[in-house]
Amino acid sequence: MLSRTDLRGRVPSPAQLRAVLPRAEVDVDAVLHRVRPMVEAVAERGVDAVLEFTERFDGVRPASVRVPAAELTRALAELDPVVRAALEETISRTRLVHADQRRTDTTTQVVPGGTVTERWVPVARVGLYAPGGLAVYPSSVIMNVVPAQTAGVESLVVCSPPQADFDGLPHPTILAAAELLGVTEVWAVGGAQAVALLAHGGTDVDGAELAPVDLVTGPGNIYVTAAKRLLRGLIGIDSEAGPTEIAVLADATADPVHVAADLISQAEHDPLAASVLVTTSEELADAVDVELVRLVAATKHVERIRTALSGPQSGTVLVSDLDTGLKVVDAYAAEHLEIQTADASAVAARVRAAGAIFVGAHSPVSLGDYCAGSNHVLPTGGCARHSSGLSVQTFLRGIHVVDYSADALREVADKVVALADAEDLPAHGQAVTARFREATA
Template sequence: MLNRTDLRGQVPTAAELRATLPRAEYDVDAALHHVRPVVEAVRDRGVEAVLEYTEKFDKVRPGAVRVPRAELTQALAQLDPAVRAALEESIARVRKVHAEQRRTDVTTTVVDGGTVTEKWVPVERVGLYAPGGLAVYPSTVVMNVVPAQIAGVGSLVVCSPPQAAFGGLPHPTILAAAELLGVDEVWAVGGALAVALLAYGGTDTDGTELAPVDIVTGPGNIYLTAAKRLLRGLIGIDAEAGPTEIAVLADETADPVHVAADLISQAEHDPLAASVLVTTSEQLADAVDKELAHRVAATKHSERVAEALGGKQSGVILVSTVEDGLRVVDAYAAEHLEIQTANAREVAARVRNAGAIFVGAYAPVSLGDYCAGSNHVLPTAGLARHSSGLSVQSFLKGIHVVDYSEDALREVAGQVVALADAEDLPAHGEAITARFGGAVR
């Protein structure tokens, strides 16, 4: 079922690995052609354009963008108690982990009378997106909202697509999760429309202001990603997230049942989802293929899973050693990386590039999706080589506060003037000498 690439006995360069490893075709630039007129319409005509396009794309026209407060309360009251308990456990664990990410202001005394303070300030208002296409993601509401709240963001809005089955409201489980988290502003708008409305703001059908935000976070489809790219600068974004990915680095000690189940778990997200096994054991690869054959047929979303596993973005990479496997997974930089080898903790400690690392047989990616306490909004498409997942830091700005006395400035004035002259920016130096009668030592 999985395509195979045999790298045993080879030592490809990093560039060769990037060109060789499976990856989904995800052309955000091509999507910009479709997204630009939608974004421009929202900019020019606000909510009227949003509702027109929503009717076209989602086959439903909400009466208003903002979800009435009573709908959130009702959704929580009607939520399955088992799902509520699971969400509450997820929220508690995510809060516990993210509380440790709080930043504190630090003041450095550079010289007597001269200090620089790094001050951490939360952004003022954020837009948090929870998808609602092939699946419903209340867990993503948790992963977005909790770090924003811990960061101290003053105002936040959750966006999720309206559902025709629910009268133009987002899925009730999304609304219930928002209510559990104390979120009282939810907009029924999806995809590129959501990003555009969050960026430009507008006026709802009842005259209520829909205030613009400073940052938009959360995963979505290619059109949402294209809108993020188009509007980046007007708003901050977390990342240009593509289809989900799992890579499993495994040796002969891995259980093929575990590996196959984990590959399927991510494949059920999307036909473009990537499931990659990097292994030193051809016997394991064969056993995983056999396990996939009957598990895929038995799973609920078998057609979607089979398409994802059979796509060019998924496959098996055979390597000679775990050391070679580490080079491969670092080049791949998976959103989710499982280590199922002997001495898994030691191997995991050597990984440099991954959105999140899951160590050993009892830390599957599904745990991180819901109840590990980690965040599941993670970099995809190799962006983990340079970017991190969503965290409290995503909602904070570091501001340097410079406080120098006259004597402290005088001490370094000559050096500032020398550097200003070296850069042919004499007015910079004059801003110093003007404070000391036109001359410095």
Template sequence: MTDSTSRVIARLDLRGSRPGLRELRAAVPRAEFDVEAALGAVRPVVEDVRDRGAAALLEASERFDGVAPPSLRVPADVVAAAADSLDPAVRAALEESIRRARVVHRDQRRTDTSTRVVDGGTVTERWVPVDRVGLYVPGGRAVYPSSVVMNVVPAQEAGVPSLVVASPPQRDNGGWPHPTILAACALLGVDEVWAVGGAQAVAAFAYGFEEDGVVREPASLVTGPGNVYVTAAKRMLMGVIGIDSEAGPTEIAVLADDTADAEHVASDLVSQAEHDPLAAAVLVTDSPALADAVDEALARRVAATKHTERVAEALSGRQSAIVLVDDVEVGLDVVNAYAAEHLEIQTADAAAVAARVRNAGAVFVGPFAPVSLGDYCAGSNHVLPTGGCACHSSGLSVQSFLRGIHVVEYDEAALRDVGGHVVTLARAEDLPAHGEAVLARVPDVEPGA
């Protein structure tokens, strides 16, 4: 049951039971994120961009962002100037983030695999990057140059030949995206940036548009996080474009026992809560003493942090809680059912516990691997599945931008050797023309042979 006392964050007490998966999925806290409801608002925006292109994009920017950019494509000199004026410390940090991300993602590149099925018959799986990707970088409450890094690096390491970054225009920046976003693009060698945000950006990726007589080509795949309207546009256009995921509000879960430092845990919960009032922060522990210490630490830290109101709203929301369990074993059940975007393991023998996690976007092991490290400089990717989708989906990686193509090569003898089975199976499925396609090549085979 949930404790109704005046704590910063609610309590959910699961001690004395070991609920099954169905019960846990119903019990664990989760943010409300109604993509279906947003579809009604998004549909006319998307259809307008499809039908009217650049004019619709400019009008949508004026309406939703309060400014229309001077042009939809950001000029190269504006992008370069943003990099030139970047604070040296920020530049150094971004360059190190890029370097570490490249080290990790370069190792993810898949190699083609050729299998000899029989003499004269091979199947090769060939990995081919998508032709063009649209990478979305949100605006809103914060500035996300790190999202530029996390989207662009795996696409580049996959060998994607054409990519475009879109980010909302801003009134304070002359109608261009935030200069730190533009600077990150410059450091990554991205030469095509659009000053477009929201659902209209996803529509622009899907359909392309013409600006001043120049065609901005559509993308095959769209990646990157965004608000509920961006997510709704992705859902609506899935099939016209491929998408990475339907990203919802960010979330952190921490599985901790009495060896954990309450200040570490509280600081990590606050760090994710500052993203958004809908951000989820969940602590799962078998230690009531740790739960109490985290409560005390949260009260201090929430009052002292810069975005106090936003953090307090997130921590007090229905999506956040401290969950008490009997032991770490049950705690593992809870976090596997929750399938958090970010999961920290702060227990004794944390590596062994982490090895038993099956469902998480990314796992952070031990006291010195906070989620914020992964947000910027671990080398891992921070574009991760949310809302429980980590039980079936992965975070962004090089593989996200690759397609596996099977290449089948059989000579006449190899086809003759198996042709009878093909004819038999074709007839069993009442698709005789399938078999006839084989018989046209090797007419002497016998069905069943």
């Protein structure tokens, strides 16, 4: 089911690894021509355009964009108590982890009378997207809302696609999660039109204002990603999310049942999901293949999983040793990376590129998806080489506050003038010296 790439006996360069490693091919540019008219229509016609696109793509026309508060209350009241308890535990653990990410202002005295303070200020209003396509993701509501609330964001809106099965409302579990978190503003809108409405705002069917946001976070399909790309600048975005990924770095000590089950767990998301095994053991690779055949047949979403595992984005990479394996996983920079080796903690400490690392036999990616306390909104497509997952920091802006006295400015004035003259920007220097001419006049 998994294709194989045999790198034993060689250590490819990073450039060579990028060329040979399995990777989902997602061409956002290819859909921009379809998304751009939608974004422009929402900018021009607001909610009318949104509802037209929603009816076309989701097969339902909500009575209004904003979900009535009573529906949030009802969704929580009718939620399965077992699911509610699981959501509450996830919220508790996620809040615990993210509370330790809070930033504090720092002031540096550069010279007597001269200070620079870095202030951390939350984004004023954010839009948090919770997908609703092949699956429903109340966990994504938690992963977006908790860090935003922890950062101190005062105004936030959760967007999720309306469902024909629920009278044009988002899935009730999404609504229940929002209610548990204290979110009062939920919009029944998904896809590219959701991002466009978040960016431009509008007027709801009942005349209520739908205020635009400053930042949009949360994963979505390729059309959501394309809209983010088109609107970046007018709004901030967290990332251009692609299909989910798991990589497992394993040696002969790994349990093939564990490895196979974890590869399947991510393949379950999407036919384009990537599941990659990097191993020093051909025997393990063979055993994982056997377990995949057995386990996939027993899953609910058989065809989706088989398509993902047999696609070009998934595969097994054989390496000679763990040093090479680490080079491979760093080049791949997986959204989720599991370490299933002897002395897994030491191996994990050597990883330099991953969205999140799951250490040892008892830290599966599924734990991080829900109840580890970590955030599951993570960089995909190799972006973990340079970017981080969603966190409290995503919703904060660092602002430098410069406060110099006259004496402190006078002390460095000649240096400012020298650098200004060196850059042929003499007015920069004159803006400093003018202050002292005025003082002596």
